[in-house]
Amino acid sequence: MKHLILILMLLVGSSYSSASRESRYSSCSKEYSDTTLLDEVVVTGVRVQMVEKNGAGQVSKVFLERIEKEGRNEVKDLSGIVPNLYIPDYGAKMTSSIYIRGLGARIDNPVMGIYVDGVGIANKNAFDFDLDEIGKVEVFRGPQGTLYGKNTIGGLISLETMNPWIFEGTRIMVGYGNANTLRARFAHYKKWKDVGLSAAVMGRHSDGFFTNQYDGKKCDFIDQLAARLRVDYKTDSIKITNTTNYSYVKQGGFPYHLPGEGVNHNDPCGYYRHSLVEGLNYQVNLGEYDFSGSTSYQLLKDQMNMDQDFLPLSYFNMSQKQLENYVSQELLFKPDKPMGIWNWVTGASLSYKNNKLSAPVHFQKDGIDELILKNANSGIQSTFPEGEIRFQEDHFTIADEFTIQNAGIALFHTSFLKTGNWQFELGVRFDYEHNRIDYQSDALIHYLFTETMSDYKALKSTLSGTERLDYFEVLPKVSVSYNGDGWSAYATFSEGYKGGGFNTQLFSDILKSKMMTDLMGDLGVYFSDAAEYEVKDVITYKPERCLNAEVGAKIGKTVDDWRLDGGLSLFLIEIFNQQLTVFPEKGTGRYMTNAGESRSIGLEAALTARWNGLDITASYGLTDARFVKYNDGKADFAGKRVPFVPYSTLNVGVGYRINLGHTFFRYLYLNANTNAYGDICWDEENSRRQPFYALLNANVSLETKYFDFELWGKNLTGTEYDVFYFVSCGNGFLQSGKPRTYGAKITFNI
C-alpha cells in the first residue's frame, strides 16, 4: 500500500509539473464518435465502415468514455450492454465462451469473431483480454459471414485501439481494489505530419476472490502484462497502420466447487498465455478505386493445468500446452466513391494455421483405483475373494500429441444499391477450408489378473494417425432497408457457418477406452456387442450451418435537447448440423457429431438518451433457444432449451455529469448501472438452472484540472449467483460469480 501511495504521489507531482492542457480523457470519446474523422485516418476497419454505413442490421457501439466510466475492463464486460450478448466469467482466460442470440460454444469454434484494428483474433483462447486503451467497440449482431467468413454466425466484435488522431499526449492510470487488485497503465500518443505513434503498457494483479480449502490459498489470482505499439502513416493516397499487441497472463483459475461447498481440490489449476498479434493494414487510392489489405501474423503459446476431478483426491489431472502460428492475408477492392446508385466491395482472403498441441492426462492412484479398477474388481472379488486386476503403477500418463493444420481461402463480394430511400444489399462468399490432424497418443501400464497371472505384464496402447477434413461453403446475404429522416427499417436474410474440425479433448477418452480394450484383448477377451467406430467418427465434426432472418428499425435523432439513438430487432435463427457431443448406440464413451438442430427466436431493444450531461442507457435482449432435434443416444432433448444461453439480458444505466464551475474541480460524474441475466439452464434436461439475477454497479468520478479520481463498485448488493455448471466424474460442479468488488483509480491525461 505504501508503494501505491508513493506511486500516486509521484504521478500527481509529475502532472502538476506539466503544462496545463485542455485535453480530457472524456473528450476522446466525443472526438472518436465522429465517423467522418475516423474515415480519414483509420484503415483498419474498411469492411466495418462499409457495413456500418451501408448495411442493414444492428450495431452496438461502446466508446472509451463508457468503457472507463463503467469499469468495463475486459471483453466479457460487454455482456448485457449489448442485447443478448453474454460472455460468462468462468474458468480461466482461455475459456472465452460467447453466447448471443441462442448461439454459443463452450469448446472449439466460437460463434462471434473478434477483430482488433482490422485483424481477426485467430484462436478463441486469446479472446479474453483487457480493454485497455480501446477507443471504440462495435458489436455487429447477426451473421457477418458474407464479409468475415466462418465463426461469425452470431456477429462480430470490432475494436479500434486509441491513436494520436484521437488523443495526443500521455495517459496514465493507476487503480487499486479489494482482493489486492492493482491495475496500472501508461500510454503515449504522438503525431507528426504524416506519422502517428501509439505506445501503451498495461499491467494487472489480483490475489483473487476464491480460497481453495485444500491449501488455504487463493485459487483465482491473476498477473497480467500487455503492451501495444501502433504506427500510423498517411498521405492523400496511402494509409498504413501497423499494430502489434503482446500480452502475457498467468493465473489460477477453474474455482469449481460442489454445490453448497467451497473450492477444494488438491492438484494445481491455472493458465498462462503468451499472445502476439501483429497486423499490418494498408489502403492505396488508385484514383477511382481503393485497394486495401491486411496482413497478420499471430503467435499463441499457452498452457492450462487442471485438476479434472476438482476434488481433494488424486484422481487425474491434465496439462495442456499449445504453440500456434497463424498467418493471414486479406485483400479488398472497392470504388473510392459510390458509382451512381451502386457501391460495392470485393475481396479475397488466405490463411494458414499450425497448432502443436500436447494434452497429457495424468491418472493418479485414486483415479486408477476408483475410476478404472473399482468396477472391474468389485464383481470379481465377490466371486474370487483373492482375484483381482491390479496395475503395478500408482500413476500413469496418457500422452496426447497433436499437430493440427488449417488452411483456408475465400472470395467474397457485396453490392449495395441505393435508390431514393431504399437500399438493397446483396452479398455472397465462397469459403474453402482444409483441416488436418496428426495425432499420437499412448500409455504404458503393467497389469496383473491374479486368478491366472503370477507376474505383471506390460501393456502399451497406442493410437496414431492422420485425419483430414475439407469443406466448401457458400454464404449468401440479402437485405433491404428504408431510410427515413433520423430512422430506418430493414429486413435481412443471411447464412453463416461455424467451422468444422477435430475435438482433441476426446482423445484421452478414446485412449483410455482403447487401453482397456487392449487389456481385454491381451487377456483374450472380446466384447461381442461393443460398438465399433473409427477415430475419425469420434473426433471430427463438420461445419454447422445457420440461417438468420431479421427485421428491425433504428433511430438516431435529436429531439429538443435530447439525443436519442436506439434500435429494435426481431430475429429467427435456424441452426442445422449442430455440433454436439453424443453417446454411441452401443458401448459408452462419447463423440462429436453434427446431430442437432435448434431454433432461436428473440428480440432486442436498445436505447441511449443524452441530455445536458445526463446519459440514460438501456438494452434488453430476449432469446428463446430450443433444440428442434437432439438425441444424444440416451435421451431426446427436442423442445428443451439450449443450455448456457440466458433467456434474457438487461442493462440499465444512468450517468450524470455535474459542472462544478471551478477552475480546478471541473466535473463530478455519477453513474449507476445494473446488468441482469437469466434464467440460464445448465443442462440439456433443463433440470438445473440459474434464476434471473441482477448486479448493481456504481461509480463516482471527480474530474479536476489535471487528473480524474474515481471510486467504483461492482455487484454492490453482494448478489450470489453461479456462472457455470458441469458434471465431472459423476459429480455436478458450479462456479460462483464474483462477489462484491470495489476500488479507486486515478487517471492522468497529460
Add this chain to the structure above:
Amino acid sequence: MRKATFILMMLAVMTSCHYKAPEPEGEKKGSYFGTVEVDNDDGHFVKENVEVSVTKEENAKTYTIKLYRVKFATAMPVEIDMLIQGVTIDEEGMISGNEIIPYAMGGPFEKYKITNLTGYMTDKTLRFEMICGEYPTKYSGSR
C-alpha cells in the same frame, strides 16, 4: 461357467467402447469354422461360426487347440480366446486329452479343467467333445 460369466460381465464394465483393432495374424491360417454347443445350467447353448486352429507344439508330439472368440453361455457378455494345450492327436487324427488346464484370460484357468477330451480331425473336419469345468462341451467344424 456361471462364475466365468460373472467375471466377464464385471470385466465388461471396465471398458467403454471398442475401437477397431487389427486381427491377430499367423496361427489362424487353416482354421476350422464351426459350432460350439454347451449344456450349462441355463440349458443348451449354441454358438455358430466359431474359429478353431490346431497347431503342433514345439515338442512335435502334442498339439494346441485354440478357440477364438468363443462364448459358452447366452448371458456371457464377452467372447474369449481359449487354448487347450498338450492335446494328443494320433496318425489317424484321433484326438484325446485329459486333466488339461486351459489357458485363458492371461494364464492357466484351473477352475475350467478340461477332462474327457475326445474327437477326430481330418483335413476338412474337426470334431471334439469334452467336459469344461462341470459342463459338457462339443465342437463341430470344417474348412
